[in-house]
Amino acid sequence: MTDFEPTIIAFVCNWCTYTAADLAGTSRLSYPQNVRLIRVMCTGMVDPQYVIKAFLEGADGVLVSGCHPGDCHYINGNFKARRRIKLLKEILPQFGFEPERLRLTWIGASDGIRFAEIMRELSAQIRSLGPGGAKLNMVI
Amino acid sequence: MAKTAQIDVKAQDIPGSLRGFLRSVLESGDIRAILVPLHLPMKNTVMPALVSDPERLKDADPLAPAFPMNTAKVVSRLTHKPSGGKIAAVLRPCEIRAFVELVKLKQGKTDEIVIIGADCPGAYGNRDYLRFVAENGTESTMKFYRDSLSGKDSEKLSSACKSCEFPVPEGADLLIGLLGSDTEKQVMIQALTPKGEELFGKLGLSESAEPPGRKAAVESLIARRKAYRDKMFAETAQSVDSIGKLTAYLADCVNCYNCRVACPVCYCKECVFVTDVFDHDPSQYLKWAERKGAVKMPADTLFYHITRLAHMSTACVGCGQCSNACPNDIRLAELFRTVAYRTQKAFDYEAGRSLEEAPPLSVFREAEFAEIEGIK
Ligand code: SF4
Numbered sequence: 001m002t003d004f005e006p007t008i009i010a011f012v013c014n015w016c017t018y019t020a021a022d023l024a025g026t027s028r029l030s031y032p033q034n035v036r037l038i039r040v041m042c043t044g045m046v047d048p049q050y051v052i053k054a055f056l057e058g059a060d061g062v063l064v065s066g067c068h069p070g071d072c073h074y075i076n077g078n079f080k081a082r083r084r085i086k087l088l089k090e091i092l093p094q095f096g097f098e099p100e101r102l103r104l105t106w107i108g109a110s111d112g113i114r115f116a117e118i119m120r121e122l123s124a125q126i127r128s129l130g131p132g133g134a135k136l137n138m139v140i
Numbered sequence: 141m142a143k144t145a146q147i148d149v150k151a152q153d154i155p156g157s158l159r160g161f162l163r164s165v166l167e168s169g170d171i172r173a174i175l176v177p178l179h180l181p182m183k184n185t186v187m188p189a190l191v192s193d194p195e196r197l198k199d200a201d202p203l204a205p206a207f208p209m210n211t212a213k214v215v216s217r218l219t220h221k222p223s224g225g226k227i228a229a230v231l232r233p234c235e236i237r238a239f240v241e242l243v244k245l246k247q248g249k250t251d252e253i254v255i256i257g258a259d260c261p262g263a264y265g266n267r268d269y270l271r272f273v274a275e276n277g278t279e280s281t282m283k284f285y286r287d288s289l290s291g292k293d294s295e296k297l298s299s300a301c302k303s304c305e306f307p308v309p310e311g312a313d314l315l316i317g318l319l320g321s322d323t324e325k326q327v328m329i330q331a332l333t334p335k336g337e338e339l340f341g342k343l344g345l346s347e348s349a350e351p352p353g354r355k356a357a358v359e360s361l362i363a364r365r366k367a368y369r370d371k372m373f374a375e376t377a378q379s380v381d382s383i384g385k386l387t388a389y390l391a392d393c394v395n396c397y398n399c400r401v402a403c404p405v406c407y408c409k410e411c412v413f414v415t416d417v418f419d420h421d422p423s424q425y426l427k428w429a430e431r432k433g434a435v436k437m438p439a440d441t442l443f444y445h446i447t448r449l450a451h452m453s454t455a456c457v458g459c460g461q462c463s464n465a466c467p468n469d470i471r472l473a474e475l476f477r478t479v480a481y482r483t484q485k486a487f488d489y490e491a492g493r494s495l496e497e498a499p500p501l502s503v504f505r506e507a508e509f510a511e512i513e514g515i516k
């Protein structure tokens with residue numbers, strides 16, 4: 001399992017975490033290539049089905065990341081996102097997905113450094129969890 | 141104190157006395173029609189029907205173990221716009237609870253409806269009911285009802301009913317109480333809401349006390365159901381606790397989506413699974429097949445079920461109509477109830493409990509669930 005490279009899908013909001021990712025890039029901070037960013041306008045538009053789809057298509061980890069509470073550009077999208085992640089954390093583990101594979105973070109627009117750190121840490125965590133169930137089984 | 145009365149049962153004919161009672165409701169002046177399970181004249185099958193002619197109530201059979209659909213959907217259709225008159229609906233507890241969820245989703249209104257609910261002895265799956273009624277003819281409801289009073293649930297009862305801890309229709313306006321009554325002689329009528337009291341007043345019933353044995357009878361039935369439920373939860377959880385096992389559990393699914401159509405709380409006017417959102421390009425399927433070696437078609441079976449769980453499990457009332465609708469006997473009710481029990485607990489919510497509690501995914505608090513934030 002030493003050469004296992006996890007795939008991590010990160011849904012990041014345009015106004016905060018994506019901006020932070022951009023900043024990390026322009027500041028030439030390196031972060032693992034395992035993380036595939038999907039830019040959404042707000043974490044509040046991440047329907048649980050996108051997260052489920054990502055896992056079933058073989059993602060080893062999924063991150064949803066947006067503005068800090070109080071900073072959402074659509075006022076409360078991130079609070080709604082938090083409930084949806086809570087919901088998924090009740091459902092997915094019943095089917096054997098480790099809860100650590102699904103993460104929710106708040107990374108502000110100016111937090112380029114934190115963005116890179118979190119991506120490194122997340123990627124290390126998922127790597128040590130090993131491949132997700134959907135990679136090892138035929139999913140119908 | 142809720143207003144309570146007893147109505148007499150003549151010649152041990154419980155369905156007959158309930159028909160008489162419903163007739164008095166329809167003739168009380170205020171109610172233009174009653175929605176009630178009715179034996180259809182052309183075949184001995186039971187379907188909900190909106191009855192305005194008191195004579196037609198001779199075929200009403202609210203205790204038949206038939207449950208062809210969750211009537212909450214019908215009630216939603218009858219109430220989402222003003223109808224210009226009051227109706228009464230005789231509903232099972234899980235139908236009332238589903239209706240409560242639909243009202244909260246603005247797909248139904250309570251203004252023009254009086255809900256009558258009886259203590260629920262449960263129901264069979266469609267196929268079992270049709271067989272049962274063919275074997276037992278007109279006596280079938282009485283036979284079912286006597287057996288269910290004997291203190292153990294019939295084997296044939298659907299597992300949703302065997303595991304249902306809500307046999308008492310607490311959300312009804314008017315309750316028909318069977319538990320704890322000597323139903324060969326008397327049945328209890330109780331008004332649970334102001335609307336129920338108003339109707340109660342028009343029926344000219346004389347008030348009396350609740351049967352002394354009722355509380356204990358209710359408790360013992362609930363305890364029996366909960367014991368079955370908890371065993372079912374444990375077995376189901378165990379049989380889906382990995383993605384490999386979940387795929388085996390759902391392997392016979394053909395993505396017909398009957399379960400969704402039958403679900404009273406799958407609330408979307410247009411389900412995402414009938415739109416083209418996940419109707420991928422043919423070339424995409426080919427790519428998947430090449431990457432994975434084989435893809436089961438139609439694809440996205442697990443995706444469909446888990447998404448549905450995410451969308452509606454906080455509103456799941458456990459009526460079991462998903463299992464009833466499945467052509468391939470997939471044990472959906474067990475799966476959905478098991479998961480829903482946990483999702484509802486997580487938000488301290490119980491589907492159908494109250495019109496006042498907002499659906500958990502429609503609201504939030506600023507300070508909550510801090511434990512799921514961050515990556516530690
Ligand atoms: S599965 Fe989801 S999208 Fe489809 S009807 Fe149910 S709630 Fe709506």
Ligand code: SF4
Binds near residue numbers: 392393395397462468
């Ligand atoms: S009714 Fe049965 S076969 Fe049809 S989609 Fe639901 S589980 Fe699959």
Ligand code: FES
Binds near residue numbers: 013014042043072073
């Ligand atoms: S805009 Fe960033 S979370 Fe809503």
